[in-house]
Amino acid sequence: MFDAARPPEDLAETLRALGASARALDDGERLRRMLADANTRMNLVGASTLADFWRRHFLDSAQLLALAPPARRWADLGSGAGFPGLVLAILLRDAPGTEVHLVESMAKKCGFLSEVIRELNLPARVHNQRAEDLPLAVDVVAARACAPLTRLLGFARPSLRRDVRGLFLKGAEVDTELAEARKSWRFTVAVHPSLSDPRGRILEITELARAP
Numbered sequence: 001m002f003d004a005a006r007p008p009e010d011l012a013e014t015l016r017a018l019g020a021s022a023r024a025l026d027d028g029e030r031l032r033r034m035l036a037d038a039n040t041r042m043n044l045v046g047a048s049t050l051a052d053f054w055r056r057h058f059l060d061s062a063q064l065l066a067l068a069p070p071a072r073r074w075a076d077l078g079s080g081a082g083f084p085g086l087v088l089a090i091l092l093r094d095a096p097g098t099e100v101h102l103v104e105s106m107a108k109k110c111g112f113l114s115e116v117i118r119e120l121n122l123p124a125r126v127h128n129q130r131a132e133d134l135p136l137a138v139d140v141v142a143a144r145a146c147a148p149l150t151r152l153l154g155f156a157r158p159s160l161r162r163d164v165r166g167l168f169l170k171g172a173e174v175d176t177e178l179a180e181a182r183k184s185w186r187f188t189v190a191v192h193p194s195l196s197d198p199r200g201r202i203l204e205i206t207e208l209a210r211a212p
Helices: 009-017 022-038 047-067 085-091 107-120 149-156 174-181
Strands: 073-077 099-103 124-127 140-144 165-170 185-193 201-210
Touching (some): 009 047, 047 140, 047 165, 047 201, 073 085, 085 099, 085 107, 085 124, 107 124, 140 149, 149 165, 149 201
Parallel strands (some): 073 099, 140 165
Antiparallel strands (some): 165 201
């Protein structure tokens, strides 16, 4: 097991290729420490995943940038511990026009997100609301471990409008989720492999509409 405070060199190289500067990696380490501390008081992430923070959480979030390089306005639905939203805000901090919206219905988790944003001075904003009640003007709607796809599309629909894409991190059951979602929704989807987990997939969804 490697030291979670320092990503192994092969992983650091991948993160640099995704745009992670030395400052971004420093901020990632500050995030890791804050998350580990807060996780002793509330259930933000599985405790066992903290030892592999850089792959399981940081890289898992950062890889979305490669699928939407021009995007600067992001919504992270069901943000929870702030993945992918906090990582995107860290990586895009110096890009003009960056605005990351973290949507989370649990007030305690919103407190953690707000603390990280304040401490790291990130271009992000927390919304203590339900995603389905909050239309946002963004370029990309993202989510990780938020809900099964059928429900997630309902959460995303107010913001996933024309010229907006959804990028949703999913696991090994992605085919089952897609088949179930098509019973209620019509959409165009591209399925991308995950850089952080060989079993994972990223769903790129556009042209979302209710099934007739």
